Amino acid sequence: MREGGRFGEEGWGYEPEGVLLSRLNNAFFRNLWHLSTIALRTWTDWLLFLSLPVLVAAYIAAGYYEMLVPGYLYTTLIEDDLQGFIHRCLQLLGLVILITVLKTLRSFTTSWLANSWRISITNEIHGLYMSDLTFHTLRMEYARIDNPDQRIVTDIKELTSTFFTILGGVGAGGAYEAFGNILWYSVQVGQRCGWYGVVTGYVWSAVMALISVAFINVVAPWVFRQERLEAVFRFLHVTLRTRAEDIAFQGHGTHEYETLDTSLVRCVDNTKQIIYRQIYLNVIQFWYGYMTTFVMYFSVGVAVFSGLAWEYTAEGERAQWIAQTSGSFMFLLWGFTILIQLSTQTSDFVAYVTRVSELHDALLDSKRRNGHDTHPNTNTALNESQMFIDNPQTLVVDKLQITSPAAEVLMSGLSFTLAKGDSLLLLASSGKGKSSLLRVLRGLWPASQGSVSLPAKLSTGTGGLFFLPQRAYLAHELTLKQHVMYPTMQADDAASDDTIRALLCEFGLERVLERVGGLDVIANWHTMLSVGEQQRLCLARVVWHQPSIAILDEATSSLDAEWEKRVYQSFVKRNIGVLSVGHRETLCALHNRVIKLA
Ligand SMILES: Nc1ncnc2c1ncn2[C@@H]1O[C@H](COP(=O)(O)OP(=O)(O)OP(=O)(O)O)[C@@H](O)[C@H]1O
Incomplete structure (x- = not known):
């Protein structure tokens, strides 16, 4: 968010800095070229x-x-030539069929290319977005x-379809x-009128084209802004849907209604401007479209x-010359008319290219920085060969200092080892930086001083470190079995099913299993399971993955003392190391x- 610009304030609020960048200028062509190179990678693409x-x-x-045929037809009619007339009519019919086929093929190729470019650009951007936890970096930095989601899902689609409509044309x-x-x-x-005809057509159209480009730049920034405002409106609605119960508990949603209403008013006001x-x-x-006929005649x-x-003295020849010359004029001016009529689509296109390029540039920048930054988890100041010959499954934190993105030192001089x-x-009270410590251990934040070292064997996941966040995370469209296996889904086998069933029972979820009718049922778990059950399901996930060390961020906060004890006993029984952060004294025991x- 821009400094001083906050959604909900007077004026445009949430004002996009990039709004001025959305113009038909050199930067736009550079961006367009970069995006095109994503879709044009092989000879087949070209x-x-x-x-x-x-x-x-x-x-x-x-x-x-x-276009030539009507001129010939005039001649045959004026000269009473029936044979010639029939010949020209058949020629015209043949040409009409050919043109229909070519126009249909042009339409098909345009849509096909738009879809194929959409796939390539989406794959590239989506790949960058999902790799190395960039979706998280993007949100933080x-x-x-x-709304990167809107850019990936909608803006790329609009960009590619508008691009190929502009190039290939669908109807017009x-x-x-x-x-x-x-x-x-x-x-x-x-050839027919000499330089006079060509210059007339060019001068007339060039003046109109320049005026059009000027007006594209009057509209394009507002289209760019519209995309942003629509995205915010949609995002607020998604938030309302996903947090429906929390909001319902706290009131009648009046504030949410007002916020959404303000957002809608902004969208609508901007549309009016467009x-x-x-x-x-x-x-x-x-004006240009209709003036074409005037200029032609x-x-x-x-x-x-x-x-x-003067050389066409016979009536038939003269009629043919006039018909074909005006036809040529009309098609020349039609060429310019198309360009000018594309200006509305071009202003939309400029906005889409700007939004998608902005995201792509940020992703590349993040990737470049990732490549250069020292990731805390790969800090080899204390590497495996030097320190952990005897015990390669140990986490070492040495004189660690953590600074928040707001440059506030949250903790310093923290040292410990954990095998x-x-x-x-x-143990620390709220806001002291417990979750921030876990962010550093996971490599989401850099350490401002000191180091975190762990051998390569302790990568995240099965057999390594396993992080469980404060809020239980249940991904979409998964069965109970898949929730236990998350994030890796292993091959189906009966032995796994038995283990998972036993785990669910151990974590008190047997009633849920019976209620939904088995391991392989997909349900809306967020509304179906209590918060404590959601936490237990995630804790069963830790046991399934058998990590060397489980890192728990108040992951038992919704459980009663008895359940909390059983969960930790489960970990001890399986020799899983545990690093917990929390503020409740009951955890000490x-x-x-x-x-x-x-
Ligand atoms: N992205 C951020 N930018 C600036 N400050 C942040 C950011 N994230 C967290 N903080 C601040 O850092 C401090 C520590 O946050 P953290 O989430 O680590 O607290 P915590 O100890 O886990 O608290 P709790 O027990 O309440 O969850 C808080 O004051 C918080 O406001």
């Missing part, structure tokens, strides 16, 4: 991409011959990247058709009256050692 302009070129060529023709027409019909108009600003773009587009008229068609089978409680943090 071939498919280049098939679209080839198809459009074939379509333009067929359109050119179709790149606050200006609002796209940039390829525009440039193809401009090139081809410049030659045609030049609609107002698009008036200018529409005026340019529509005016230019042909000037050509005829200045004697350019498999041992248990240690770090359940650990071999206690360190009280001041």
Whole structure:
């Protein structure tokens, strides 16, 4: 969030810093190129991409011959030539069929490429987002990247579909058709009317195109802002849904209603701004569209009256020259019209490219920094070969200092060792930095001084360290069995089922197992299980993974004393080392050692 800008304040609140970046300028083209290189990695990608302009070129060529036919038809009609008339009609029918096929193929290729680019860009960005816990880093350190989920799910889709609509055109023709027409019909108009015709078309259209680009930049930042505001609105609704019960307990949701309402008003106000600003773009587009006919006949008229068609003295030939010259003019100007009419889509496109590139840049930046930073867990000041020959399953914390992102020193000089089978409680009151210590151990925060060392064998997960956060985490769409196995899902076998069933019974979940009808049922566990049951399910998960050391962040806070004791006995029985952080004195009796943090 930008300094001084907080959602809910007067004005735009949550004001995007990047709003000024959303413009049709060099940075936009650079960003577009970077994103394109993600989708254009192999020769096949390039071939498919280049098939679209080839198809459009074939379509333009067929359109050119179709444009010539009416001129020939005039001649056959004026000269009473029945045979010639039938021949030209058949030619026209053949061309119409060819054009239909080419246009359908163009549409198909456009949609296909849009989808294929979406897959490539989403895979790349999603891969970066999910690797090395970057989704966490992004949330903590790149606050200006609002709603990465919306960027990954919706903005990339809109970006790719708008891009290919702009290039290939679905109904009205796209940039390829525009440039193809401009090139081809410049030659045609030049041959028929000389430099005068071409210059008239170009000057007229260039002025209009420049005005259009200026108006794209009037709209694009507001479209960018709209995406952001819509994302915030959706996020608030998702929060309302996921925390529905907490909110319901605390009141009637009046505050939430007001916040959502404010957010909706912002979306709607911004939409109004876009609609107002698009008036200018529409005026340019529509005026240009209709003026095309005027400019076409005016230019042909000037050509005829200045004697350019003098050599066509026969009536039929003259009618043909006029029909084909105005046709060429019309297609030349149509090329420019398409470009100008693409301005609305272009302003949306600029906004999507900016949002997706912003996320991609942040992900690459995070990856680069990850590569350079010394990860606390790989600090080899005390490495396995030097220190842990006798006991390779030991965690060592040495003179550790932890500083919060707000630069507040939360604890310093903390030292301890913990081996498999041992248990240690770090006791401290609320807000003293217990969870922050675990963040450092997990490598989510760097240590500001001192070191955390553990042998490679103590990687996270089965057989290594296993972290259990304060709030029980139950992932979506999992069965009871999968919740126990989470985060790794092993192959199904009867022995695993028996072990998991026994574990669930050991942790007091046999009634749940009976109620839902077995290990393999998916249910909405968050609403179905009590908070204590959710914690016990996660504690059963620790036992299943048999870590050397379990690191528990008040993970038994919702259990009564009896259950808490049984859980720790379970760990002792299996020789699982435990590092607990908490503030309840009752925990002391359940650990071999206690360190009280001041
Ligand atoms: N991202 C952050 N930016 C700035 N300060 C933070 C951040 N996260 C935590 N803090 C601050 O660091 C301090 C320690 O937080 P931490 O979550 O480690 O406390 P704790 O000891 O686990 O507390 P509790 O027992 O209440 O869960 C708190 O004052 C908290 O406000």
